[in-house]
Amino acid sequence: MLPVTGGILRAIGGLLRLASNISFVSSKSIEVKIEPGLKTINWNSMSIDAYIQTVGTSLDQFEALLIKGNDTIRYRIATSLWAMEHTELVALPVEQCSIPEYVAGIEDFTKVQGETMQVRNKETETAVVDMIRLILSSMAPAKQISMRDQAKRIYRHFERESFQMLLRTVITSLNTLKTWSEGNVAAIFELTIELEKDKPVLKPSLREIRRSLVNVSKMIISTTKRTYRWTDFEDIIFTSPNGSSVSSSAPSSRDPQLLTSGGRSPSRVSISAQSLISDTASQSAGKKASREIDDPKIFFDLINQGKAPSTLLHVKKESGSAQPGLPTIDEEKESGTEPLFDRIAAHNDVLRCVLLLANSLRQFRHGVKEYVARFNEFKDLWEGDMEQEIAAFVATTPKLEQYQDQVRKYDDIATKVNLIPSQHEVSMFMINSQPIKDTFLELINEWKAHYAQTLH
Numbered sequence: 001m002l003p004v005t006g007g008i009l010r011a012i013g014g015l016l017r018l019a020s021n022i023s024f025v026s027s028k029s030i031e032v033k034i035e036p037g038l039k040t041i042n043w044n045s046m047s048i049d050a051y052i053q054t055v056g057t058s059l060d061q062f063e064a065l066l067i068k069g070n071d072t073i074r075y076r077i078a079t080s081l082w083a084m085e086h087t088e089l090v091a092l093p094v095e096q097c098s099i100p101e102y103v104a105g106i107e108d109f110t111k112v113q114g115e116t117m118q119v120r121n122k123e124t125e126t127a128v129v130d131m132i133r134l135i136l137s138s139m140a141p142a143k144q145i146s147m148r149d150q151a152k153r154i155y156r157h158f159e160r161e162s163f164q165m166l167l168r169t170v171i172t173s174l175n176t177l178k179t180w181s182e183g184n185v186a187a188i189f190e191l192t193i194e195l196e197k198d199k200p201v202l203k204p205s206l207r208e209i210r211r212s213l214v215n216v217s218k219m220i221i222s223t224t225k226r227t228y229r230w231t232d233f234e235d236i237i238f239t240s241p242n243g244s245s246v247s248s249s250a251p252s253s254r255d256p257q258l259l260t261s262g263g264r265s266p267s268r269v270s271i272s273a274q275s276l277i278s279d280t281a282s283q284s285a286g287k288k289a290s291r292e293i294d295d296p297k298i299f300f301d302l303i304n305q306g307k308a309p310s311t312l313l314h315v316k317k318e319s320g321s322a323q324p325g326l327p328t329i330d331e332e333k334e335s336g337t338e339p340l341f342d343r344i345a346a347h348n349d350v351l352r353c354v355l356l357l358a359n360s361l362r363q364f365r366h367g368v369k370e371y372v373a374r375f376n377e378f379k380d381l382w383e384g385d386m387e388q389e390i391a392a393f394v395a396t397t398p399k400l401e402q403y404q405d406q407v408r409k410y411d412d413i414a415t416k417v418n419l420i421p422s423q424h425e426v427s428m429f430m431i432n433s434q435p436i437k438d439t440f441l442e443l444i445n446e447w448k449a450h451y452a453q454t455l456h
Helices: 006-039 048-085 099-137 141-146 148-181 206-226 233-237 296-302 341-345 348-378 386-395 400-419 434-455
Strands: 189-196 199-203 269-271 313-315 423-426 429-432
Touching (some): 048 148, 148 233, 148 341, 189 434, 206 348, 348 423, 348 429
Antiparallel strands (some): 269 313, 423 429
16 A cells, blocks of 8 residues: 655645536536436436436546546556655665765766656656546536636646655755764764874865765755756647647746745745755865855855855845745746756755754764874874984983883883774764774884884
């Protein structure tokens, strides 16, 4: 049994309310055919058999219409919407891996899932079109034209619902990524600490980790570049099989608020979609990357593709009129070929998820810095001038016991180093400290060897 979520129930419920007027017209046509039996025909009439056959045929046709309509809703529309809502745009690796390996793998995964989303989106559109055409086909041409607005409302209703399912999928995947970064899953990515340029460093670096996770979130949202807006209602519904359009005085129009949440006015502050996701790095990305990610504006700057204005935050007027930061439907773009990416990327809920992800990355950075700082306790091993210190020690004409004290000092340091766990979990990362521990032990042996040489 297909599980039905609240979003799909809302979508189907909305359809039933919208379709009631159209089905009412079909039932009225049956009443017209039944009416002679209520007013003029009696059981002695010569045409009673023809009347019964006509009414029976009409009832059979109406029943078949209802069955086909219900099947379309249950097995095509609801199924496609459910599949779209439950499409995963990000997935955990099967086993621990490095960040670069994961990013390379998830890129192919998101491409496939993005194509799957478009397939489901198109399946929903086709099913809705078939259902509307099925209902309208039971009416006379004049009635079809009078029902145009009702049919259009059904079509628009499901276009909005398809968009909402796509939006919910993107938000769910971004929240999944945020949950991982908060350490609510077992460590899945491998990091190492090494001694490089006379200081402990994390590999890959915090900056590289941040960029990798930003890239993953970018890939999640970019899946909507492969999901397109539905074909124009007038073009797809009222077009005969030979390609000619059914004449109508009803104008073709587009609702600029078509894909906003419930038709509500957009909030006062929005961020341009171009400042969220990009295909190419910003020219100034290298310069800005050195700044901290605490500032949300810097987070968006890091992946800014340079198409948006330099000011990423646009304040909306109290009236709620559209600003450059929130893309609306472009009248000049051909329906069916316009990706939903811009509207998804500019949606307030998506922006909120990205900001929360940025905050979780900041907390992770603090935890890693604290752990790396622990190794500064042994900085004398690499910062000390070995020749100078040993020469100063020899100048004091030390006795054998003093040499032994020096050796014991380094043995104690080696014991401390060995007591450090080789694996340390921070958030979703497993930090391997064995490389830097091995380096420390090599330095300790080197110090001890130099003292031994001076003793002889």
